[in-house]
Amino acid sequence: MTNDNTAKHPRKKVWLSECDDLMRGASGGFLFGIPLLYTMEVWQIGSTAEPSEMLVVLAVTFIIIFLINRTAGFRKSQGDSPLQAAMDSVEAIAIGLVCSAGILILLRRITLETTLSAALGKTIFESVPFAIGVAVANEFISGERKDKSGSKQDKAKQQNQDQLNATIADLGATLIGALFIAFNIAPTDEIPMLSSAISAPWLLAIAIASLLISYGIVFEAGFVNQQKRQQQRGLFQHPWSETIACYLVSIVASVLMLYFFHQLRLNDPWFMWLSYTILLSLPSTIGGAAGRLAI
DSSP, X not given: OHHHHHHHHHHHHHHHHHHHHXXXXXXXXXXXXXXXXXXXXXXXXXXXXXXXXHHHHHHHHHHHHHHHHTTOOSSSSOOOSHHHHHHHXXXXXXXXXXXXXXXXXXXXXXXXXXXXXXXXXXXXXXXXXXXXXHHHHHHHSBSOOOOTTOHHHHHHHHHHOOHHHHHHHHHHHHHHHHHHHHHHHTTSSHHHHHHTTOOHXXXXXXXXXXXXXXXXXXXXXXXXXXXXXXXXXXXXXXXXXXXXXXHHHHHHXXXXXXXXXXXXXXXXXXXXHHHHHHHHHHHHHHHHHHHHHHO
16 A cells, blocks of 8 residues: 555656646746737738648747757756657647637637638647747746845845735736737737627636636746745735736726727727727736736
8 A cells, every 4th residue: 555655646746747837838828929819910821821831830830949948948847858858849839739729719710610721720820939938938937036135034025015015016017017918909900800709608718718827827837936926915815816806907908908099989889898808808917917927
């Protein structure tokens, strides 16, 4: 019995470590790749791409990811061998393909009516920045920062931090990150185009996906300051309450940008306001999550 238990625990640790690596990689992919998923030109290029072009894109992406994985990667512990880098490169591309396909399905850019060639083309072309984001996740947005002032001083500052100030900092960082992303997407024609093909159940699915992705980026991916965020002494101490509150801030940022760029007017129907806002809140929420990681 003891031998069986000891044999199971290392295996369990391996699977947990693998899940952490996959979560970190997927989160890095979303941070880098989400803006391109709202680009009409990429949808059109992917829809008309030939199989040979798709293979070339995959091959070039593999070479880029392989070179990145030799120095960075999405795993906490990187292997030095070229074989390990190649295996990680294949996995990074696979994560990018799965994430891209999932969001394209949510946005109704891939449906049951979409041809296999068009679906593959859109997914492959959209997966390139996702895969690059996966590959650089551990190098640029993972790990723990070291403060020159020392850990004792950090703990003292954290203990003396006012709850209201911490909450304002969280919401402010979320608003800045959300506005930064929304500002680049709101004035484009992609939001009205996506809204024309979205029904109420899909809007609910997009809202749920926004919350899950935001939660994963900030609290599960192992990025910079994750432990600090979990110990934050703001008014929204629980990770889920913070995630929901910051999602509402991202919605406000989305509405402001849509109204600012005249995509929404006061006399527009309520469902138009709802669909435009929820569609834009997906990338805005990811931008808000990145903003919270920065503080």
